[in-house]
Amino acid sequence: MSDSVLIDWEQLEMIFGEEDEEFDEDMAELFHEFVEDGKGCLENLKAGSFDSDKDSLCRDSHKLKGSSSNFGFAKVAKALANIEDNMAILTYEAFKASLSEAESAFHESTEEVTRKYLALQN
Template sequence: MSDSELIDWEQLSMIFGEDDEEFDEDMAELFQEFIEDGNARFDAIKDASFPEQKEFIAKESHKLKGSASNFGFTQVANLLAHIEDDIGTIASDDVSESLEKAMAYFKQSIDAVVSKYPPLASISR
């Protein structure tokens, strides 16, 4: 999957600025917090028992979907929206598969953003 399919670069340029603008360090710190929070939420969702904790999975997916959308991680947000929206009818295997894809896209998206914005490399690992 290409970077343009993973990430809404226009959204990120509003956060970090255009290529010719000075890099916003405050936004870089927010990005780091997003990564840390995202990893923690993915772990919590992954560790939740399905179907017993459907509501928890839906709520955590919703929270992470919003953050992912804010940072332009479109494919991550789409997969989490699928989990959240379909939690009442979704099968366990589909939750697992969607979650695994979302986690992989999360990592790929981080790598793509760090490649485009090198100052993030020191804080996003």
């Protein structure tokens, strides 16, 4: 998988199955919870204080990185890993750039997945 891959479709097929398989409604519910939690986590990251709340920013980055990886949101996970792994040396500008990349990729990934898996549209 290249660094620019938005979604790990193989990971999603492990969760949702292939297109010709019956769709698992429990997994759809988990996906919707992931999206809602992810939006909240991104808001927390944007609202956190870079100067005084780095531990919290690392925890939120770690949490969303893991769940993003589980749902195949590869580009989101990569941007958040940069924050988590490098918080001690990141400049504010680099933090904001990685966060912006994660947020943009999160929304783009959500749209792509719901376009492919019509059962997720509701």
